[in-house]
Amino acid sequence: xxxxxxxYVLVFITSLLMxxxxxxxxxxxxxxxxxxxxxxxxxxxxIVKKGKVVKLTLKHxxxxxxxxxxxxxxxxxxKVDILEFANxxxxxxxxxxxxxxxxxxxxxxxxxxxxxxTTIEFLPPKEGVYDFICSFPGHYAMMKGKFIxx
Numbered sequence: 001x002x003x004x005x006x007x008y009v010l011v012f013i014t015s016l017l018m019x020x021x022x023x024x025x026x027x028x029x030x031x032x033x034x035x036x037x038x039x040x041x042x043x044x045x046x047i048v049k050k051g052k053v054v055k056l057t058l059k060h061x062x063x064x065x066x067x068x069x070x071x072x073x074x075x076x077x078x079k080v081d082i083l084e085f086a087n088x089x090x091x092x093x094x095x096x097x098x099x100x101x102x103x104x105x106x107x108x109x110x111x112x113x114x115x116x117x118t119t120i121e122f123l124p125p126k127e128g129v130y131d132f133i134c135s136f137p138g139h140y141a142m143m144k145g146k147f148i149x150x
Contacts (some may be wrong), residue, residue, distance in 0.1 A: 019089040028053045028121070035071040035134065035143065036061030037114065038113055046132070046143035048124050058109045066113030070136045072096060073120075074108040075147055082131055089135035097135040111136065122150045 029052050034042040048054050058073045076085060088099040095112040106125055110118040127149050134143035 006068070011012060024078045027053050031056045032059060033057070034061045035073055036104045037069050038058070039069075039134075039139050039142045041143050041145060045148065047148045047150060048143065050127050050149050051125060052124070053121055054124055055119065055121045057117055057119040058112065059112070060112045063114040066111055066116070068113075070097075070111040070113055071116075071139065071143070072098075072109045072136065073133045074098065074110045074135045075106040075125075076131045076133065077104055077125075078128060078130060080104045080131065082133060082144065086133065086135065086137075086140040089140075090137040097137065098148050106130065108135070113133050 089097045107122045130147040132147045133140040
């Protein structure tokens with residue numbers, strides 16, 4: 001290969017690397033979870049990559065009002081006792097069933113009713129397995145799962 005051809009190959013490879021790094025920086029993991037009037041999430045496991053922004057959308061595909069069958073997505077820190085947290089959350093109706101000044105929550109969505117949706121963006125916590133629940137009173141028993149960061 002002559003010098004001129006080598007320069008073109010080098011420029012092509014450099015350009016490709018630059019474009020690839022830009023798309024990685026702007027890359028977002030998009031997750032859509034549905035909930036319904038039967039107290040169910042459509043998934044019990046979410047897997048994401050560390051350091052990659054998560055855009056999580058919760059859609060309530062039921063018809064019941066938020067006061068009767070509200071749902072949210074709450075990502076808990078490691079080693080949080082779900083029952084204890086849920087009992088505290090049940091007393092926090094004025095704060096979307098998230099205990100005020102709680103240090104047990106990583107991130108949560110708004111509480112929504114039938115036909116509504118809500119979206120949050122966040123960086124996942126460090127590698128590991130975390131619990132997620134719906135904190136509406138009584139829902140944690142059926143609406144829960146594992147959030148896995150690899």
